[in-house]
Amino acid sequence: MKIVIDDKIPYIHDAVSRLGVEAVYMQGSKIGPADVRDADALIVRTRTRCDESLLGNSRVSFVATATIGYDHIDTEYMKKAGIEWMNCPGCNSSSVAQYLKSVLLLLWRDKGMSPTHTTIGIVGQGHVGTKVAAVAESMGMQVLVCDPPKAEEGAECRYGKFVTLEDIARECDIITFHVPLTRCGKHATYHLAGQDFFDSLQQCPVIINTSRGAVADGNALIDALYNNKVKDAVIDTWENEPDIDLRLLDKAYIATPHIAGYSADGKVNADNMVIEGLCNHFGLDNPGKIMPPELPYNVTAHLKELLECRNPNNEECVNRDIALTLYNPLNDSTNLKKAPDRFEEFRGNYPLRREKW
Numbered sequence: 001m002k003i004v005i006d007d008k009i010p011y012i013h014d015a016v017s018r019l020g021v022e023a024v025y026m027q028g029s030k031i032g033p034a035d036v037r038d039a040d041a042l043i044v045r046t047r048t049r050c051d052e053s054l055l056g057n058s059r060v061s062f063v064a065t066a067t068i069g070y071d072h073i074d075t076e077y078m079k080k081a082g083i084e085w086m087n088c089p090g091c092n093s094s095s096v097a098q099y100l101k102s103v104l105l106l107l108w109r110d111k112g113m114s115p116t117h118t119t120i121g122i123v124g125q126g127h128v129g130t131k132v133a134a135v136a137e138s139m140g141m142q143v144l145v146c147d148p149p150k151a152e153e154g155a156e157c158r159y160g161k162f163v164t165l166e167d168i169a170r171e172c173d174i175i176t177f178h179v180p181l182t183r184c185g186k187h188a189t190y191h192l193a194g195q196d197f198f199d200s201l202q203q204c205p206v207i208i209n210t211s212r213g214a215v216a217d218g219n220a221l222i223d224a225l226y227n228n229k230v231k232d233a234v235i236d237t238w239e240n241e242p243d244i245d246l247r248l249l250d251k252a253y254i255a256t257p258h259i260a261g262y263s264a265d266g267k268v269n270a271d272n273m274v275i276e277g278l279c280n281h282f283g284l285d286n287p288g289k290i291m292p293p294e295l296p297y298n299v300t301a302h303l304k305e306l307l308e309c310r311n312p313n314n315e316e317c318v319n320r321d322i323a324l325t326l327y328n329p330l331n332d333s334t335n336l337k338k339a340p341d342r343f344e345e346f347r348g349n350y351p352l353r354r355e356k357w
């Protein structure tokens with residue numbers, strides 16, 4: 001049995017080596033029809049488009065993407081071809097929530113956006129949006145949630161009732177997108193934040209996009225930043241990655257290379273889900289749980305020091321410093337702004353980041 005695996009999926013190698021199968025590791029964007037022709041399974045990330053042109057002449061019967069999003073998988077083709085496929089729902093949702101928490105703390109520290117005077121609009125109440133809403137609520141923000149598909153299903157909104165995107169545009173100081181990228185259907189999200197949306201903004205909000213680049217129309221967002229319809233932008237996901245728009249990079253307050261979900265915890269969750277799916281599909285013995293590496297001693301010692309020096313009068317600052325020590329998106333942003341051509345390199349060699357210590 002042969003598996004082709006994206007070589008930038010961290011922590012998975014040991015578990016795969018214990019499966020007793022042939023494993024070929026390759027750069028995700030380079031995996032082509034000749035590489036998968038004699039493969040039985042494919043484990044990918046967002047960089048491999050899985051469709052008929054890749055898989056049509058192969059014997060692949062199982063495809064797993066170690067990600068939440070699956071807009072790179074042609075699910076219609078998978079169904080037609082009888083190929084089982086899986087994504088990893090929720091795997092890195094806490095990692096994206098950690099990214100958002102640090103962003104909200106930085107907006108408070110550096111831009112004076114006090115949480116108790118801030119209304120945040122969350123577009124998409126799925127795995128990620130639910131956790132982001134809880135973070136914002138715990139900081140004292142007023143939370144509005146827009147999720148028309150969930151509203152139509154009769155799902156419960158924890159924050160009053162679901163509102164429309166128009167309500168969000170009218171009321172919110174921060175607007176953050178947590179939707180899948182979809183190009184058809186009643187609730188398609190391609191350019192959901194388009195010209196009309198930006199024209200309708202009333203509060204000159206901060207726009208945060210950690211979903212997929214094309215959920216926001218980059219040109220319309222840049223115009224809105226120049227015309228002061230939008231105060232600041234925090235961009236993790238970009239149109240045309242890795243060839244990103246340098247005007248948006250320049251204007252964005254925080255600009256990161258699609259790494260909101262890159263905590264080691266999130267990566268390991270995805271690995272464990274993928275290995276379980278693979279073992280179930282092929283009847284293999286599960287080699288056991290993968291664990292994330294520990295943080296180095298100097299980081300944990302610094303965190304302990306912060307806690308020990310805690311002054312009850314500045315508890316909030318200590319909590320903020322701990323959160324930002326664990327993860328500060330400005331570090332990733334500074335690197336990307338200096339060297340945007342290294343977008344994929346920054347992702348592929350991402351430093352150890354933990355959600356807890």
Ligand SMILES: NC(=O)C1=CN([C@@H]2O[C@H](COP(=O)(O)OP(=O)(O)OC[C@H]3O[C@@H](n4cnc5c(N)ncnc54)[C@H](O)[C@@H]3O)[C@@H](O)[C@H]2O)C=CC1
Binds near residue numbers: 147212
């Ligand atoms: N930047 C990063 O590293 C990461 C990005 N993502 C992106 O975030 C997306 C969301 O992730 P999850 O919350 O786990 O997905 P999910 O599937 O759990 O939730 C998505 C929610 O969006 C809602 N939705 C769909 N169309 C909508 C529309 N037009 N307007 C408002 N709401 C709409 C759905 O009803 C659902 O509740 C993923 O599809 C992925 O593209 C996810 C993880 C990491």
Ligand SMILES: O=C(O)C(=O)[C@H](O)COP(=O)(O)O
Binds near residue numbers: 068070
């Ligand atoms: O899970 C998702 O969806 C994501 O966007 C990932 O965090 C990004 O993953 P890769 O591009 O590394 O596959």
